Amino acid sequence: MESIKRNVLLNPGPSTTTDTVKYAQVVPDICPREKEFAGLMKGLREDLVRIVHGDPGKYTSVLFCGSGTINIDVAINSLLPEGKKVLVINNGAYSARAVEICQYYGLPHIDLQFPVDQRPDLAAVEAVLKANPDIALVHTTHNETGTGILNPIREIGALAHRYGAVFTVDTTSTYAMRPIDIEKDNIDFCMASAQKGLMAFTGLSFIVGSRAIIEQSKGYPRRSYYCNLFLQYDFFERTGEMHFTPPVQTIYATIQALKEYWAEGEEAKWARHTRVFNAINAGLDALGFRQVIKPEWRAGLVSSAIYPDDPNWSFEKVHDYCYERGFTIYPGKISTTNTFRLCALGAIDEQDIRDFFAVFRDALAAAGVKTPVVYNA
Numbered sequence: 173m174e175s176i177k178r179n180v181l182l183n184p185g186p187s188t189t190t191d192t193v194k195y196a197q198v199v200p201d202i203c204p205r206e207k208e209f210a211g212l213m214k215g216l217r218e219d220l221v222r223i224v225h226g227d228p229g230k231y232t233s234v235l236f237c238g239s240g241t242i243n244i245d246v247a248i249n250s251l252l253p254e255g256k257k258v259l260v261i262n263n264g265a266y267s268a269r270a271v272e273i274c275q276y277y278g279l280p281h282i283d284l285q286f287p288v289d290q291r292p293d294l295a296a297v298e299a300v301l302k303a304n305p306d307i308a309l310v311h312t313t314h315n316e317t318g319t320g321i322l323n324p325i326r327e328i329g330a331l332a333h334r335y336g337a338v339f340t341v342d343t344t345s346t347y348a349m350r351p352i353d354i355e356k357d358n359i360d361f362c363m364a365s366a367q368k369g370l371m372a373f374t375g376l377s378f379i380v381g382s383r384a385i386i387e388q389s390k391g392y393p394r395r396s397y398y399c400n401l402f403l404q405y406d407f408f409e410r411t412g413e414m415h416f417t418p419p420v421q422t423i424y425a426t427i428q429a430l431k432e433y434w435a436e437g438e439e440a441k442w443a444r445h446t447r448v449f450n451a452i453n454a455g456l457d458a459l460g461f462r463q464v465i466k467p468e469w470r471a472g473l474v475s476s477a478i479y480p481d482d483p484n485w486s487f488e489k490v491h492d493y494c495y496e497r498g499f500t501i502y503p504g505k506i507s508t509t510n511t512f513r514l515c516a517l518g519a520i521d522e523q524d525i526r527d528f529f530a531v532f533r534d535a536l537a538a539a540g541v542k543t544p545v546v547y548n549a
């Protein structure tokens with residue numbers, strides 16, 4: 173196995189992968205309708221439930237071919253009964269995406285907004301649930317990847333259930349990184365895709381959730397053909413296959429990534445991401461960078477640093493300097509503040525972050541940015 177140039181991706185997914193995962197895609201051609209392939213998918217689906225400690229009798233996973241956003245689309249359009257309403261608890265770009273999905277499908281919804289650097293106010297959430305007994309679906313994002321804030325999903329889920337609603341959570345940027353217990357965390361449906369915490373590739377996304385609720389949704393309005401949760405689930409249950417062509421090579425890579433996940437272990441993997449995250453914060457702090465989210469609210473995976481007021485600061489220049497040396501940094505996703513992000517996803521460790529900051533310091537010096545960086549206010 174020849175080694176492939178290793179890039180350290182500090183963007184919020186796709187993430188740095190191991191060579192063994194990269195090479196797992198190189199397999200003999202196979203028709204995914206063969207029994208052999210269906211067998212692989214069965215094991216994969218079971219593993220995806222195990223990652224969030226789901227009881228396989230109660231929970232299942234349903235695979236889709238697409239990037240992570242397909243899950244949000246599927247969950248919201250498939251799980252809303254006729255005449256009912258969606259409540260989106262929205263403190264960032266990814267929950268805003270769920271609101272857009274409601275708008276595109278013309279679904280009755282409440283967009284309950286909170287500032288992007290604040291946790292949702294649970295009393296406000298409860299007041300809305302109380303005042304709107306027709307809310308049947310509550311949706312939010314676990315780690316708002318746009319800023320890195322951790323939302324209190326267990327508490328929100330408890331509220332949703334108290335008022336009789338189903339709780340869907342976008343866990344795309346926490347799944348297989350920050351430990352999740354689907355039942356204890358009061359989650360009915362969570363979701364992710366293979367290129368994030370699992371450290372595989374784009375093209376495979378999945379929703380993990382309650383079998384009973386999926387079966388109940390059989391009679392709900394059919395708002396999409398390709399993106400219907402029950403249709404895909406039912407096809408899997410009857411045939412063991414995806415309804416339409418699966419991303420064959422990505423599935424092989426994901427199966428290898430799962431082997432590596434179990435070998436590393438949930439606790440050790442989370443400890444590694446935490447080491448990386450701490451190193452990122454220490455590096456930013458040492459250079460005087462301010463961040464959007466206060467330390468105690470950070471989900472431990474994404475740092476959002478605010479652009480300094482130095483006239484020589486140029487994200488593009490700094491990015492290009494780092495990129496040429498194998499490190500990728502990423503712009504922010506907040507409309508009101510200019511930020512860039514450094515993320516602790518992927519097959520990287522503390523040493524990679526130390527190496528990154530050596531390059532980043534040089535990039536700042538090359539651009540003529542003063543360090544520690546300056547802010548006017």
Ligand SMILES: *Cc1c(COP(=O)(O)O)cnc(C)c1O
Pocket residue numbers: 184185239240241242266313315316317342343344345365
């Ligand atoms: C990455 C991500 C997604 C999916 O984005 P795609 O570009 O469609 O892969 C969805 N939600 C969150 C929270 C994410 O971090």
